[in-house]
Amino acid sequence: xxxxxxxxxxxxxxxxxxxxxxxxxxxxxxxxxxxxxxxxxxxxxxxxxxxxxxxxxxxxxxxxxxxxxxxxxxxxxxxxxxxxxxxxxxxxxxxxxxxxxxxxxxxxxxxxxxxxxx
Amino acid sequence: xxxxxxxxxxxxxxxxxxxxxxxxxxxxxxxxxxxxxxxxxxxxxxxxxxxxxxxxxxxxxxxxxxxxxxxxxxxxxxxxxxxxxxxxxxxxxxxxxxxxxxxxxxxxxxxxxxxxxxxxxxxxxxxxxxxxxxxxxxxxxxxxxxxxxxxxxxxxxxxxxxxxxxxxxxxxxxxxxxxxxxxxxxxxxxxxxxxxxxxxxxxxxxxxxxxxxxxxxxxxxxxxxxxxxxxxxxxxxxxxxxxxxxxxxxxxxxxxxxxxxxxxxxxxxxxxxxxxxxxxxxxxxxxxxxxxxxxxxxxxxxxxxxxxxxxxxxxxxxxxxxxxxxxxxxxxxxxxxxxxxxxxxxxxxxxxxxxxxxxxxxxxxxxxxxxxxxxxxxxxxxxxxxxxxxxxxxxxxxxxxxxxxxxxxxxxxxxxxxxxxxxxxxxxxxxxxxxxxxxxxxxxxxxxxxxxxxxxxxxxxxxxxxxxxxxxxxxxxxxxxxxxxxxxxxxxxxxxxxxxxxxxxxxxx
Amino acid sequence: xxxxxxxxxxxxxxxxxxxxxxxxxxxxxxxxxxxxxxxxxxxxxxxxxxxxxxxxxxxxxxxxxxxxxxxxxxxxxxxxxxxxxxxxxxxxxxxxxxxxxxxxxxxxxxxxxxxxxxxxxxxxxxxxxxxxxxxxxxxxxxxxxxxxxxxxxxxxxxxxxxxxxxxxxxxxxxxxxxxxxxxxxxxxxxxxxxxxxxxxxxx
Numbered sequence: 070x071x072x073x074x075x076x077x078x079x080x081x082x083x084x085x086x087x088x089x090x091x092x093x094x095x096x097x098x099x100x101x102x103x104x105x106x107x108x109x110x111x112x113x114x115x116x117x118x119x120x121x122x123x124x125x126x127x128x129x130x131x132x133x134x135x136x137x138x139x140x141x142x143x144x145x146x147x148x149x150x151x152x153x154x155x156x157x158x159x160x161x162x163x164x165x166x167x168x169x170x171x172x173x174x175x176x177x178x179x180x181x182x183x184x185x186x187x
Numbered sequence: 188x189x190x191x192x193x194x195x196x197x198x199x200x201x202x203x204x205x206x207x208x209x210x211x212x213x214x215x216x217x218x219x220x221x222x223x224x225x226x227x228x229x230x231x232x233x234x235x236x237x238x239x240x241x242x243x244x245x246x247x248x249x250x251x252x253x254x255x256x257x258x259x260x261x262x263x264x265x266x267x268x269x270x271x272x273x274x275x276x277x278x279x280x281x282x283x284x285x286x287x288x289x290x291x292x293x294x295x296x297x298x299x300x301x302x303x304x305x306x307x308x309x310x311x312x313x314x315x316x317x318x319x320x321x322x323x324x325x326x327x328x329x330x331x332x333x334x335x336x337x338x339x340x341x342x343x344x345x346x347x348x349x350x351x352x353x354x355x356x357x358x359x360x361x362x363x364x365x366x367x368x369x370x371x372x373x374x375x376x377x378x379x380x381x382x383x384x385x386x387x388x389x390x391x392x393x394x395x396x397x398x399x400x401x402x403x404x405x406x407x408x409x410x411x412x413x414x415x416x417x418x419x420x421x422x423x424x425x426x427x428x429x430x431x432x433x434x435x436x437x438x439x440x441x442x443x444x445x446x447x448x449x450x451x452x453x454x455x456x457x458x459x460x461x462x463x464x465x466x467x468x469x470x471x472x473x474x475x476x477x478x479x480x481x482x483x484x485x486x487x488x489x490x491x492x493x494x495x496x497x498x499x500x501x502x503x504x505x506x507x508x509x510x511x512x513x514x515x516x517x518x519x520x521x522x523x524x525x526x527x528x529x530x531x532x533x534x535x536x537x538x539x540x541x542x543x544x545x546x547x548x549x550x551x552x553x554x555x556x557x558x559x560x561x562x563x564x565x566x567x568x569x570x571x572x573x574x575x576x577x578x579x580x581x582x583x584x585x586x587x588x589x590x591x592x593x594x595x596x597x598x599x600x601x602x603x604x605x606x607x608x609x610x611x612x613x614x615x616x617x618x619x620x621x622x623x624x625x626x627x628x629x630x631x632x633x634x635x636x637x638x639x640x641x642x643x644x645x646x647x648x649x650x651x652x653x654x655x656x657x658x659x660x661x662x663x664x665x666x667x668x669x670x671x672x673x674x675x676x677x678x679x680x681x682x683x684x685x686x687x688x689x690x691x692x693x694x695x696x
Numbered sequence: 697x698x699x700x701x702x703x704x705x706x707x708x709x710x711x712x713x714x715x716x717x718x719x720x721x722x723x724x725x726x727x728x729x730x731x732x733x734x735x736x737x738x739x740x741x742x743x744x745x746x747x748x749x750x751x752x753x754x755x756x757x758x759x760x761x762x763x764x765x766x767x768x769x770x771x772x773x774x775x776x777x778x779x780x781x782x783x784x785x786x787x788x789x790x791x792x793x794x795x796x797x798x799x800x801x802x803x804x805x806x807x808x809x810x811x812x813x814x815x816x817x818x819x820x821x822x823x824x825x826x827x828x829x830x831x832x833x834x835x836x837x838x839x840x841x842x843x844x845x846x847x848x849x850x851x852x853x854x855x856x857x858x859x860x861x862x863x864x865x866x867x868x869x870x871x872x873x874x875x876x877x878x879x880x881x882x883x884x885x886x887x888x889x890x891x892x893x894x895x896x897x898x899x
Binding site for chain 2: 801802804805806807808836837838839840841842845846848849851852853855856858859860862
């Protein structure tokens with residue numbers, strides 16, 4: 070019954086093995102010469118080690134929230150897209166309504182400046 | 188692939204869906220209009236567009252009015268029957284009143300006018316979906332569409348700590364309620380194998396035993412979750428805190444419209460889908476109604492904040508309303524719908540006066556802020572007096588007719604003791620309703636506060652409009668609602684006729 | 697068959713362990729991680745029920761996106777130093793009791809109706825069940841209204857997120873609105889007092 074998932078399982082196993090082996094090998098055979106420059110974040114980004122009372126900016130929250138919304142949009146669009154041929158024009162119209170409402174959300178978010186990093 | 192082949196594109200009845208389409212389109216227009224710059228846009232155009240949306244949706248609802256058990260739309264997702272449409276009209280009226288009351292509220296400025304009114308319209312559209320839901324999935328989506336905008340609206344005065352606290356509390360408690368409903372709906376689906384309310388009704392007693400434990404647990408969880416939304420005891424504890432902290436126009440909207448929506452879905456779910464189980468859920472809900480009436484009325488007695496007092500009074504009123512659901516009869520359905528309409532006008536009148544007086548008083552919504560109001564500005568004192576007497580159920584007010592109808596339904600449905608409880612509860616309620624009336628007419632003007640004066644926070648009003656004439660729209664809402672309270676009390680027959688038409692919407696009872 | 701049963705018990709144990717971890721671990725970061733484990737185990741259970749698309753969506757939306765938001769919020773509030781439950785009180789002690797009562801009730805409910813089917817052969821899913829195609833067909837027919845309402849709900853959520861995070865540059869610049877102006881004069885906190893303020897300062 071679950072035989073159809075075999076390729077997915079193989080893929081998962083391969084990913085785990087390759088990722089795991091490379092990480093472990095890196096730790097074993099890689100040369101270790103730590104220095105202050107190496108501890109710095111690369112070009113941009115957050116310091117790699119933080120104390121427990123370190124706080125993220127609220128901008129992260131907003132970006133993550135908006136990411137979820139448009140992520141869910143894609144999840145909804147995928148099954149409907151499969152039915153585009155069977156339902157024809159009707160599916161197209163309904164999907165356009167769906168996308169239009171989220172387009173309004175996008176315009177709103179953009180015009181309010183929520184996409185700009187502060 | 189046989190399952191897929193037989194699914195057909197549904198016929199979309201645009202006529203039946205027109206009020207909902209109007210609301211969604213209106214909400215989008217309001218949101219985009221709110222992005223335009225200029226004080227005129229924010230203060231005039233955006234509220235005007237929101238009001239026009241509600242009026243159009245209301246007109247469309249009247250246009251598609253049809254009595255009887257109407258065929259559900261879009262493969263039985265929504266039923267635009269008289270129950271839905273009458274409740275929708277109440278939502279629209281509450282929305283219009285809220286827009287008028289919000290015009291001078293600083294919460295609008297803080298959240299942004301476009302955002303504020305869009306969230307209001309979205310919440311109303313969720314209420315319509317919820318009231319119309321003929322399917323468990325639609326029901327839950329409607330419930331979320333109702334709730335999520337309200338969480339934000341409660342916290343919309345973002346510079347006020349109380350408002351944020353209110354929003355957060357409502358979010359946490361409301362999510363627990365929603366999750367409980369979802370759990371219950373899942374168990375009902377698990378027991379019956381159906382999501383359509385009509386098919387659930389058909390399955391109970393046929394494929395599923397009436398006393399099936401899975402089904403009964405599902406019913407119990409759904410009722411508990413909805414009780415959170417309707418602030419029925421013992422799920423009411425959030426109500427005073429949230430009502431007190433939220434911007435007062437939003438409190439008024441929640442007190443009236445959310446409760447109406449919760450009872451609309453109570454009526455449809457329990458009277459239409461689960462009516463076979465009435466022997467099981469009837470006594471349980473009756474016990475909740477008894478507890479709610481007593482707890483609400485006793486809780487209101489000691490309150491000094493008018494918003495908290497109205498919150499506790501709202502808890503008690505939810506108990507009265509639940510009596511109409513308990514009996515599971517057509518008379519109960521009619522009485523609940525009738526009482527919801529009267530509840531709307533009485534509460535809106537009271538909240539309008541509270542808003543008008545808290546904006547000019549340094550005491551906020553404390554009961555001392557209305558002391559001497561009768562002498563100071565009778566145009567505000569009279570509506571509050573009428574609202575208080577109406578909520579207490581004095582003769583010649585709408586509240587009397589509503590309670591009379593509910594007691595009649597309770598006695599007719601073999602729940603005479605619940606009718607007696609309503610009478611006892613009303614007697615207890617006189618203590619706190621009359622205390623407000625006495626404060627207005629008998630107490631002398633409150634002396635100016637000694638010592639450090641409560642900071643006049645702009646977010647809760649506090650503009651220098653000492654004269655009620657400076658906020659005519661608030662006074663107008665108060666006067667119109669008070670006039671309606673009296674009018675329904677003296678000439679109840681038009682509203683009775685409407686309630687009878689609402690009673691035809693569910694055929695099984 | 698045996699493999700599926702083993703997988704079921706692994707996933708079920710994982711789901712319960714994850715859920716217990718969420719409520720019992722004191723450090724909020726590890727709590728979130730336990731929730732991720734719980735959600736992955738749930739996805740596995742969906743997979744065993746042939747709800748393939750649902751399992752994938754569960755991973756993409758919950759384990760992927762929602763948990764990232766949780767981590768950000770925990771990082772924003774800065775949780776670890778503050779104890780999660782400051783004081784006990786009657787509610788903290790009654791909570792587990794109510795949970796136990798609910799567990800008993802649900803056990804009776806499920807036991808009374810469904811355990812009878814334990815010995816019988818498992819139901820067979822129709823071909824195509826749980827596939828994106830079937831879910832798409834349902835979204836376009838029976839659940840068309842919830843589908844479109846969901847899109848409106850996402851719009852509302854975007855508006856709500858922006859309101860609460862106070863990203864209203866357009867408004868702040870327009871500045872002519874009386875109420876906004878007055879309010880701004882009173883207090884303009886350096887750090888937006890949203891989530892942290894509300895949770896930390898709530899009574």
